[in-house]
Amino acid sequence: GPKVLQIPSHQIIDMGQMVTLNCDPVSNHLYFYWYKQILGQQMEFLVNFYNGKVMEKSKLFKDQFSVERPDGSYFTLKIQPTALEDSAVYFCASSLSGWGAETLYFGSGTRLTVL
Amino acid sequence: TQTVSQSDAHVTVFEGDSVELRCNYSYGGSIYLSWYIQHHGRGLQFLLKYYSGNPVVQGVNGFEAEFSKSDSSFHLRKASVHWSDSAVYFCAVRANSGTYQRFGTGTKLQVVP
Structure with a gap:
């Protein structure tokens, strides 16, 4: 089936550093999402993105977070500077349309550890 | 307040047993509902969804x-589980007026051989 690739799978950084998480969504998909998974279970919505713009963001999407997708390249989540509470697994997802019942396709996640 | 809840954090059953994983929601207006499965160390994979019509929907793998x-x-629900069904299952809800799916806290299903 359609694949979403996330690079890297693991990232360890020191608090205060910048980190960029990369996502290669399904090729013809137009809507992109980041979710944060905490303690191995709770999936929390962070942000979604369409046509070069943020559609909606949650309270977890702090000012230190930003997203972008330059033409034809990765959909990225940047955190600058990082904090200890940013340690989590971050999942990228994409969908073909913004229809409410559209299926989300997820990557395998990036495990971020902030020391 | 829009919420989606999965009351059981863990469910353990024997292989061949039937299982029901519960999902309840509190939303106003039209909604779309989905279930996803997450095997250990992997991303979520779509199982099934409901948005209209027959209230019983069929998904992959029974x-x-x-x-x-x-x-x-x-x-x-699944009538007869296999050990490979062991995973975390997430219920998701999206409001018709919303832009993203909100996930429940997940239910970890353990199938004992």
């Missing part, structure tokens, strides 16, 4: 779910 407006529920 899973089905039933939408109940009166109970505000969308429980997932």
Whole structure:
């Protein structure tokens, strides 16, 4: 089936550093999402993105977070500077349309550890 | 307040048993409901969804779910589980007026051989 690739799978950084998480969504998909998974279970919505713009963001999407997708390249989540509470697994997802019942396709996640 | 809840954090059953994983929601207006499965160390994979019509929907690998407006529920069922069904299952809800799916806290299903 359609694949979403996330690079890297693991990232360890020191608090205060910048980190960029990369996502290669399904090729013809137009809507992109980041979710944060905490303690191995709770999936929390962070942000979604369409046509070069943020559609909606949650309270977890702090000012230190930003997203972008330059033409034809990765959909990225940047955190600058990082904090200890940013340690989590971050999942990228994409969908073909913004229809409410559209299926989300997820990557395998990036495990971020902030020391 | 829009919420989606999965009351069981863990469910353990024997291989061959039937199982029901519960999902309840609190939303106003039209909604879309989905179930996803997450195997250990992997991303979520779509199982099934409901948005209209027959309240019982069929998904992959013998899973089905039933939408109940009166109970505000969308429980997932399987008649005979296999050890490979061991995973975390997430219920997701999206409001018609919303832009993203909100996930429940997940239910970890353990199937004992």
